[in-house]
Amino acid sequence: MISYFILNIPSAIPWFDFNRINVLITLAVFFCFLLYFIGRAKKGKSLFIRRIAGLDAIEEAVGRATEMGRPILYIPGIEDMDNIQTVASMIILGNVAKMAATYETPLIVPICRPFVVPVAEESVQQGYLAAGKPDAYDKNSVRYISDEQFAYTAGVNGIMLRERPAANLMFGSFFAESLLMAETGFSTGAIQVAGTANIHQLPFFVVACDYTIIGEELYAVSAYLSKEPKLLGTLKGSDLAKLVIMIILVLGAILITANILWFKNWFFVQ
Amino acid sequence: MRREVPLVICFLLGALFIADYFISNPTFDRIAQTINQWAIIVISFAYVLGVANIARINTGVIKRREKDWVFKLVLLFGLLLMVILGIGWGIREGTVFYWVYMNAYYPMQATMFALLAFFIASAAFRAFRIRSWEAGLLAITAIAVMIGRVPVGEAVWKNFPNFTEWIMDAPQMAAKRAIMIGAALGAISTGLKVLTGLERTYLGGD
Amino acid sequence: MTLVEMIWTSSAALLTLFTFSYLYKDNPFYKFAEHLVVGVSAGYFAIILYYGSFVPKVIDTIFKQGWWYYSIPAALGILMWTRFSKKFSWISRFSLAFYMGIAVGVSIPLTLQNYVLKHLVETTRPINFTSLNGIWQFLVVVFVFSTLTYFFFSREHKGAFGVSAKLGIGVLMIAFGAGFGLTVMGRVSLLAERVLFLKDYLVELKYFLYMLFKYGILL
């Protein structure tokens, strides 16, 4: 049994895969960017982050639901926790739960993967706790529907048609069900805000929802909502990384036009 | 204990797998692969939580005789039926489990998916109004690509397929690349926040 | 076609129609189909997982192969069930953290490699204004650049920066329009498949009833 793990390794194989040193360096540099800005944020230096329009849309949707006295539907996508979009969605969920708790508006969270159930429950509970209303937390708000994409969609559409939520928030990793849900949501007259980094579904959200959060904005919203300055620091760090990438893009194109190849080749991963 | 131990577990495993990417030692690789398989095992136990959640919520509705409670009975019946059939008689082709899958579950699933053909039309009708320059670009590109996808395109203009190809290759691809790069950075920074314990919403309160 | 087969196919056809009925409006038939599929699919997945993962990965490895260390993940899995108790539910966090650590650790370097570095390398191509291809290539760089500016959070979209971000929005809209247009085809083929299924069913049904009434036999 143990022998399964002990292999005859030719001594020529090095421990470190030198082909990937560029990935390691890039990762380290990116991490340093993040640490630097988190450090600055911790010291209390104010960091400017522009207002992300999607945030207002979320708050407006929650407000609408409160006014109409109807529930909020929060759909966290159909993928498991190994997709970081689902992680970001759970962070946003915690904050939406906090808003819902403050306004005492019911919240419904249908789930597609059983492993997400405990995480969603923790996030919602945490939100209610943060709003100072732990007793208002309804155990039935997080509902596992089904693992199967379209059975899940059917279940969610059923909730939309019969419980008539006034706000549909869809954040996470979505596939073909995006338009099925968004069109049904439109027909029930709900205000809809969606966000995903799944590029193939963005067109449908853009077309059918009132507001769409695109790609990286999903992560930015999750950082922004948590209101912790140190988490905002990571947004700055990722902005700096983007700036560096843009510089590399231009510089790389110029250098390669001048027939200088090493610069581009350095970034090449086997 | 309640907070720190999980954070340490998360950090150590994350570090192990990041290291695995850079380490080419086969023994190390094999250990990492084995632990990776363990993840699947851990998840499979979560199904008990899922099924328990379904049972709790639906029996609640039935007990209180809320609206549509009869349909919740149908739901629980379907669930029990599949579990009993599956455990009792197996799941191979030709079993009742398989037939229920093919004739109850599959047609429903396929029809839900097919509804998209209708929804895509109604969404297009409603949303592709040229209200602003952005909406105009959206609508015009959509129409152009639709024409390019069917043989009508070639009949209208010989180079139509090439034109749609260009849309796919230049602006379309550039946008996807930019979204991809941005989203990847966002995902990595969120991932690092989770590993280092800066972000711990998923673990809940104390 | 036997009677049993006919009943099965008829149920498939009926459920197809029930689901389509939702296009008109929500109704009891759709409700029935919806609840049935949710229940059946939840049961289906639990069973598939039981045979596909639990039996071979847990039971077989631990008891048949005697690889005792596979009881570690099994124990972590069982710890998830502490969520049924209010007092001990915090223990389930160990399992959550275990899975999250692995998932995030695996994805970080791969995301960087495949979604950042590879596309960076491929976007840097020589600039060459003498050929059409070269001009397109230059445009791709410009488009990627401006779309990236749209995703900047540290600055307001004003001035030259705003112009670039605006171009970025335009590029995004073109991409979304193209994605939408490209999809219509796939969705229509799904609908066509369903319609063909119903057509075949009607033909079979006609034949079946014909045989039944004319000759009184069940094939």
Next chain:
Amino acid sequence: MGFYDRLMSLDRRWIYLFVAIAVVLPILLEEFGIPISIPPYVTPEAKSVYTFVHKLQPDDVLFLAIDYDPMAMAELHPVARAILRQCFKKDVRVIISALSQNGPGMAEQLISQTAKEYNKVNGIDYVYLGYKPYPGIVIMGMSQNFKLFFPKDYYGNPLESLPMMRKIRSIQDTKGVIDVAAGMVADYWINDGAGRYNYPLALAVTGVMAADYYPFLNSGQIFGLVSGMKGAAEYEYLAEKDGYMKKEDFIANRSMPIQTFAHVVVILFIVIGNIGYFMSKRKKV
């Protein structure tokens, strides 16, 4: 409310009705013996997949991943079938996996049916591995050694007992991978498969996914892309020209008229919506 306002806020059920007519009409026409056929325009990315298979020699091994379930059958079965036919006709050997949860039974049907047409035998001319959950991990495993996740094939034969698998340890020993996929399995192939272990990879995906994979085509991470029903029609067209299949076996090409009708309906509605929008705006001004 004026005519144009009413046009703008047309009940969506009218649209549904017209879409239904557009799909049913060509089917009825064909039923009454009036088939409509139009040759497709062949895109280079579909052609490069075709040429790759076309250039394989007898006894070369191709890895075919059937990663979709019955949901995507309508769109992806035609191309999977065309590739299998092409391989069997050329005596190229094929290893097949099915990493989509509901796919293995459907894939088995396709494979055994096609194999029968060409008298091919599992274990000698092709090997069908079947399904294992968690595609990312399984793909990494298969790229190192098939036996890690598939000690036995779909039919329960141990891999070492199959003559075809004697010299083949992992995907790295094959000529390349063609992944016919609906859903994110394709990403796993790009990242965890070809990305880590460097073998040629081509995709055949649903129309909706195709747009996402153009960047990978451009970056060389995949060498070809067959997109949806249209791609399948192109593939069938090429395969028919080189004699791999007959016109009667066309599936994708036959559905093209339905597509054309439906596209025209969608475009017409967009145009109608805009006419309503502009006319009602002009009136108000």
